[in-house]
Amino acid sequence: xxxxxxxxxxxxxxxxxxxxxxxxxxxxxxxxxxxxxxxxxxxxxxxxxxxxxxxxxxxxxxxxxxxxxxxxxxxxxxxxxxxxxxxxxxxxxxxxxxxxxxxxxxxxxxxxxxxxxxxxxxxxxxxxxxxxxxxxxxxxxxxxxxxxxxxxxxxxxxxxxxxxxxxxxxxxxxxxxxxxxxxxxxxxxxxxxxxxxxxxxxxxxxxxxxxxxxxxxxxxxxxxxxxxxxxxxxxxxxxxxxxxxxxxxxxxxxxxxxxxxxxxxxxxxxxxxxxxxxxxxxxxxxxxxxxxxxxxxxxxxxxxxxxxxxxxxxxxxxxxxxxxxxxxxxxxxxxxxxxxxxxxxxxxxxxxxxxxxxxxxxxxxxxxxxxxxxxxxxxxxxxxxxxxxxxxxxxxxxxxxxxxxxxxxx
Numbered sequence: 001x002x003x004x005x006x007x008x009x010x011x012x013x014x015x016x017x018x019x020x021x022x023x024x025x026x027x028x029x030x031x032x033x034x035x036x037x038x039x040x041x042x043x044x045x046x047x048x049x050x051x052x053x054x055x056x057x058x059x060x061x062x063x064x065x066x067x068x069x070x071x072x073x074x075x076x077x078x079x080x081x082x083x084x085x086x087x088x089x090x091x092x093x094x095x096x097x098x099x100x101x102x103x104x105x106x107x108x109x110x111x112x113x114x115x116x117x118x119x120x121x122x123x124x125x126x127x128x129x130x131x132x133x134x135x136x137x138x139x140x141x142x143x144x145x146x147x148x149x150x151x152x153x154x155x156x157x158x159x160x161x162x163x164x165x166x167x168x169x170x171x172x173x174x175x176x177x178x179x180x181x182x183x184x185x186x187x188x189x190x191x192x193x194x195x196x197x198x199x200x201x202x203x204x205x206x207x208x209x210x211x212x213x214x215x216x217x218x219x220x221x222x223x224x225x226x227x228x229x230x231x232x233x234x235x236x237x238x239x240x241x242x243x244x245x246x247x248x249x250x251x252x253x254x255x256x257x258x259x260x261x262x263x264x265x266x267x268x269x270x271x272x273x274x275x276x277x278x279x280x281x282x283x284x285x286x287x288x289x290x291x292x293x294x295x296x297x298x299x300x301x302x303x304x305x306x307x308x309x310x311x312x313x314x315x316x317x318x319x320x321x322x323x324x325x326x327x328x329x330x331x332x333x334x335x336x337x338x339x340x341x342x343x344x345x346x347x348x349x350x351x352x353x354x355x356x357x358x359x360x361x362x363x364x365x366x367x368x369x370x371x372x373x374x375x376x377x378x379x380x381x382x383x384x385x386x387x388x389x390x391x392x393x394x395x396x397x398x399x400x401x402x403x404x405x406x407x408x409x410x
Contacts, residue, residue: 189216204239252265293308
């Protein structure tokens with residue numbers, strides 16, 4: 001099928017033809033994806049794109065949307081990068097700078113277990129020991145050589161405490177990922193964008209060496225070589241354009257075609273933070289967020305798990321239910337979102353109500369999706385493979401044995 005002239009926006013009828021072809025063939029090609037992206041705000045086009053994405057989602061995932069109850073453990077908020085939009089990273093002399101001891105990890109894990117959480121999300125800044133002598137000394141006092149050594153010990157603590165770790169530690173070498181694999185049910189790195197332009201002067205990633213797209217693509221590929229269940233995603237609104245967003249999706253899809261290890265893709269809108277260089281940048285419009293979730297579904301196809309964090313789009317949840325997503329990501333009854341502390345998690349009951357209002361059923365999962373637990377043994381270290389049944393029902397959804405009642409564990 002030939003796309004209409006790319007110099008003109010699509011009509012709803014032209015968009016519907018492109019979307020229908022994508023749904024029937026199982027994926028949206030780059031050219032049509034860019035045409036739809038350019039036309040999202042034209043009359044009727046967004047509705048057409050969302051309807052097609054929702055149908056694609058139902059073909060692959062049925063009428064279920066999942067959520068993972070987790071604890072968020074920001075092992076250290078020190079980071080060698082200075083992204084223009086980030087308020088998470090702190091310098092060592094900040095009163096808010098903090099690196100978790102293993103004793104603190106134990107306490108957070110204990111609280112998670114008592115509230116029925118199954119996932120321990122370990123999140124931290126990129127290799128702060130390279131930038132900060134004081135952090136190197138802190139590690140050395142505890143017999144640790146690198147921050148990844150701390151991540152490894154924290155993963156073991158969480159695993160021993162009866163939770164499944166998921167690590168997002170920034171750029172890791174293949175050797176570092178291999179050392180973490182036996183203790184982590186899954187790992188991740190947001191691709192964010194493949195735009196090299198955003199590393200230029202005055203752009204979001206100018207002072208962020210580890211946001212070089214080549215480094216991030218390489219880590220995705222090496223995780224694929226190791227067969228690690230992996231999370232990736234887009235960050236919307238940090239200065240990228242439609243073509244760069246589509247290129248990011250195409251790159252992610254190519255990696256998935258070659259390795260098959262990407263279990264989910266997050267579509268995350270940028271939130272401006274006070275006291276950051278990008279504090280005055282306006283977030284992208286709600287319609288664009290909904291539209292890019294839908295385009296992500298169409299590009300990635302019906303089998304990919306597509307996620308939108310519900311705390312970053314609280315006014316859009318009913319619309320997002322119909323946009324092709326099948327997962328809300330991690331929601332914690334214990335900890336805040338330390339990356340976006342201004343955005344509280346929705347209550348699970350409220351999330352269930354909103355999900356069901358869109359004709360979908362909310363189900364709990366762990367850091368590994370049900371179909372991966374049931375069908376993909378080769379993606380797990382034998383140690384992880386042996387314990388996964390303790391955390392999963394026969395359908396692969398989360399089993400929460402530590403809850404106080406059968407009703408809570410449902």
